[in-house]
Amino acid sequence: MKKYMAYFRAMITSHLEYRGALLIWMLIELISVGASVFIWLGIFSSSDQVGTFHVTDIISYYFFLPIIGAFTSASVTDTLPREIRLGSISAEIVKPYNFSYFRLAHCLGSKITQLSLKIPVYLFIGFFLWAFIQAKLNWAMLPFALIFVCLGFLMHFYFDYGLSLLAFWVEDVWSFGLLKRILLLVFGGLAFPLSLVPKSFAWIFDVLPFKFIYYFPIAILQNNISQKEILFSLPQILFWLMFFYIISRLLWSKGLSKYGAYGQ
Amino acid sequence: MVNNISRYLKIWFKMAGVSMQLETEYRSSFILEILVEIGFFVVTLINIAVIYSNVPLVVGWTKWEAMILMGMYMVFSEIVLGLAFIFNLRTLPDKITKGDLDLILLKPIDSQFQVSLWRPYFASFPSLLSGIVVIFVGFAQSQIRFNIIQFLTFILIFLCGLLIAYSLGIIISSLVFWFINADSLPDLAEEVIFLSGRPSGVFPGFWRYLFLLIIPVIIMVSLPVEVLTGKQSVLWLPFAVIMAAIFLFLSRRFWLFALRHYSSASS
Amino acid sequence: MSLISVHNLQKFYRVHQKEPGLSGSIKSLFHRKYYDVKAVDGVSFEIGEGELVGFIGPNGAGKTTTLKVLSGLLYPTSGDISVLGYIPWERKPAFQKQFSLVMGQKNQLWWDLPAIESFILNKEIYEVPDDQYKQTLNELVSLLEVEDILKVQVRKLSLGQRMKMELIAALIHSPKILFLDEPTIGLDVVMQKKMREFIKAYNRKFRATIILTSHYMDDVKELCERVIIIDKGRLLFDGRLDEITRKYADHKLISAVFSDHITRADLAKLGTVKEYDLPKAVISVKRAEAPQIAAKLLEKYPIEDLNIEEPQIEDVIREVFTGRDLA
Structure with missing residues (x-):
């Protein structure tokens, strides 16, 4: 455990060096969220209510989006696929610890640094938007939201991690991250709140795991998910978490034997 | 002068040939990239479908007009990304930290050209085509008609938009000379340019002026579409041309300024 | 020009x-x-x-x-x-x-x-x-x-x-x-x-x-x-x-091949010992004294071969950088 902690601390130090880079990423996020807000305000200009949403609901939805995203994001596909192709993981494989836990610690380390910089900014913005956010928040649901945020992160991590492991077999590593972004854009609730999907298609979005990464925790806080639904969703998210975890382990062992054979 | 232009064109075509060769070299990844492009295309269509299943109009734009906008945006962004960003501006931070920028500065070819237009990206071509298809569908279904004047004005404004997007890309990416660790600055430039995919009506008051005069994303896609669909008059053309000239000038000066900083401060 | x-x-x-x-x-x-x-x-x-x-x-x-x-x-x-x-x-x-x-x-x-x-x-x-x-x-x-x-x-x-x-x-x-x-x-x-x-x-x-x-x-x-x-x-x-x-080195190297044993201490009396690997040894001496010390060596000890050499250019330059005296 200690070695993970030491690595954790080193990651935070190195990340603080990249303050310029962090600032840029926040700006990018801000612009992307801002653009969505503009569109939605435009959509609401013709009618007061869209689906079950009022204007204030949509603003608070897009306010929470980056916050929840900061907690549930995983960017293993940014670095791991290339490292596998280049063979730079060789040094790590021989070290005496579980590779995926190591990556998890790495991910958490950078996440904490990012959060420490982002949270003050979000609080600042939240201050201005407080009237809107208050509108429909059910704070009693916070613990549930937190549970799903944590599980959502773990599930996302192992999904991302498994995706990265495909680099053992496929040359192109760019496209994985992009494909994931596409999936999350639509099925995760980034482009639009999933409750706006026409009923005939809603089941697709329901069955897929991506709703847990962005849409679900926000919907809990906005009181859009009943207690019963939460209860039924818990085994669902646990199933996906297990699923991705097991697939990752399989991919890892298969990939490692292939890797060893070529000695990249 | 003419000699110079033909020389740069010759070099560009040579690089385009090289790029095409290299891209199709790895067929599996080429196919995967095309799939990704199609993926984004499908996703955007779903987006529009979901939104319009809930409301009939968005800031006065019908579903088909939104499709035209979307198609135009796809064509626009693929041109900008493919020509200036993917193999060019996106690699600038890396080139600086690895010292490859020095190799560029040694050559008797304009450095801005080498850094921003050197190697074009072709896998974006299918998306470009699908964008054009969407535009056709949008026009067919909406039954909007335009005359030759509107069409020509539209083309010119579109070109101005490309030049402005290019200039913004240069200006924002050049900031990496001062923020060495910020290798996502080109991504920031792209994100700003992506704002152009929205109809201008979604930007209220102050924002409209901002995105028309300071960061002219409205000129890039929305304005040309609005001229073509008749929402705006062709008299916007001079404005677009002046903005393009201003931004080209600013980006050039800024690039040279950034290089001066690099040549005094680097080691 | x-x-x-x-x-x-x-x-x-x-x-x-x-x-x-x-x-x-x-x-x-x-x-x-x-x-x-x-x-x-x-x-x-x-x-x-x-x-x-x-x-x-x-x-x-x-x-x-x-x-x-x-x-x-x-x-x-x-x-x-x-x-x-x-x-x-x-x-x-x-x-x-x-x-x-x-x-x-x-x-x-x-x-x-x-x-x-x-x-x-x-x-x-x-x-x-x-x-x-x-x-x-x-x-x-x-x-x-x-x-x-x-x-x-x-x-x-x-x-x-x-x-x-x-x-x-x-x-x-x-x-x-x-x-x-x-x-x-x-x-x-x-x-x-x-x-x-x-x-x-x-x-x-x-x-x-x-x-x-x-x-x-x-x-x-x-x-x-x-x-x-x-x-x-x-x-x-x-x-x-x-x-x-010529400009920087104020010493020379005397390298000799001895046909009989000589202690390191004895050699050190004559100059700085650079190499001591019998039968071969190299000492560094001041430029001006080189011929005298060479003569003394030939006199006192049974020697098979003797050379007076310029110091290695690497050493000279190293000393130029560190500004130290060569001997």
Whole structure:
């Protein structure tokens, strides 16, 4: 455990060096969220209510989006696929610890640094938007939201991690991250709140795991998910978490034997 | 002068040939990239479908007009990304930290050209085509008609938009000379340019002026579409041309300024 | 009129200081301290056409910085510099077409294409006329013996082959001046030798002015008639290689092969013991005393062979840098 902690601390130090880079990423996020807000305000200009949403609901939805995203994001596909192709993981494989836990610690380390910089900014913005956010928040649901945020992160991590492991077999590593972004854009609730999907298609979005990464925790806080639904969703998210975890382990062992054979 | 232009064109075509060769070299990844492009295309269509299943109009734009906008945006962004960003501006931070920028500065070819237009990206071509298809569908279904004047004005404004997007890309990416660790600055430039995919009506008051005069994303896609669909008059053309000239000038000066900083401060 | 004229070149940098550890990183977020680094501090020299000059000095001495100023990559803090009649940092294309800078093992060839494609690209970039291109290409190819691998993808070539291709790409426009920054770094002994041979041949055949930087003595010994020593941004010496020894070394080496035993202590009485590996031993003695001490050795001890030698150029230069006395 200690070695993970030491690595954790080193990651935070190195990340603080990249303050310029962090600032840029926040700006990018801000612009992307801002653009969505503009569109939605435009959509609401013709009618007061869209689906079950009022204007204030949509603003608070897009306010929470980056916050929840900061907690549930995983960017293993940014670095791991290339490292596998280049063979730079060789040094790590021989070290005496579980590779995926190591990556998890790495991910958490950078996440904490990012959060420490982002949270003050979000609080600042939240201050201005407080009237809107208050509108429909059910704070009693916070613990549930937190549970799903944590599980959502773990599930996302192992999904991302498994995706990265495909680099053992496929040359192109760019496209994985992009494909994931596409999936999350639509099925995760980034482009639009999933409750706006026409009923005939809603089941697709329901069955897929991506709703847990962005849409679900926000919907809990906005009181859009009943207690019963939460209860039924818990085994669902646990199933996906297990699923991705097991697939990752399989991919890892298969990939490692292939890797060893070529000695990249 | 003419000699110079033909020389740069010759070099560009040579690089385009090289790029095409290299891209199709790895067929599996080429196919995967095309799939990704199609993926984004499908996703955007779903987006529009979901939104319009809930409301009939968005800031006065019908579903088909939104499709035209979307198609135009796809064509626009693929041109900008493919020509200036993917193999060019996106690699600038890396080139600086690895010292490859020095190799560029040694050559008797304009450095801005080498850094921003050197190697074009072709896998974006299918998306470009699908964008054009969407535009056709949008026009067919909406039954909007335009005359030759509107069409020509539209083309010119579109070109101005490309030049402005290019200039913004240069200006924002050049900031990496001062923020060495910020290798996502080109991504920031792209994100700003992506704002152009929205109809201008979604930007209220102050924002409209901002995105028309300071960061002219409205000129890039929305304005040309609005001229073509008749929402705006062709008299916007001079404005677009002046903005393009201003931004080209600013980006050039800024690039040279950034290089001066690099040549005094680097080691 | 010299080709390269440098007068009182100075290049200073501002660098920010950071304390180590987590608290240091947080502190530097708010307040940064700067200090000046004097990379080059008042260097002057003139180089004429066809010369082969070596800049030697330890790492960080300012050699690479000087080269970068001469090639226009860096603006000097102050000084008058003229290369081929141009001010380098104005980066005029007419100037750039006449020189080439090759830095260490940096590569400019396209990895997935045959080297010849990169040559053609450079031909276009430097506007080399067709017949000049063909002629230069043939000469370089035969000099480097790479006729049969011209059409092979660069990534399939060996390191030595790649290096040769990089050289051709850098020289395809027949530059009048060739700047080489650490040309033999990272190469094995065989390749180092080949590189040196090529540089010498190129200088002779194309009559190009060549300036190279190195911290390997062998590069300098083999190639350079003229040597400029730079350390800590200052020019310490500018002249012929053998002059260095005469100017700076105030001692000589006496090496002897003994036919009988002699203790280290006894040897130490006569001079500083450099090598003690019986029957061979080497001692260092003051220049003036060398003949006397040699005579004393011959007198007192049974000796098979005795030599009085100049000290190794490496040692001399090392001492020049550290400013220490040689004995």
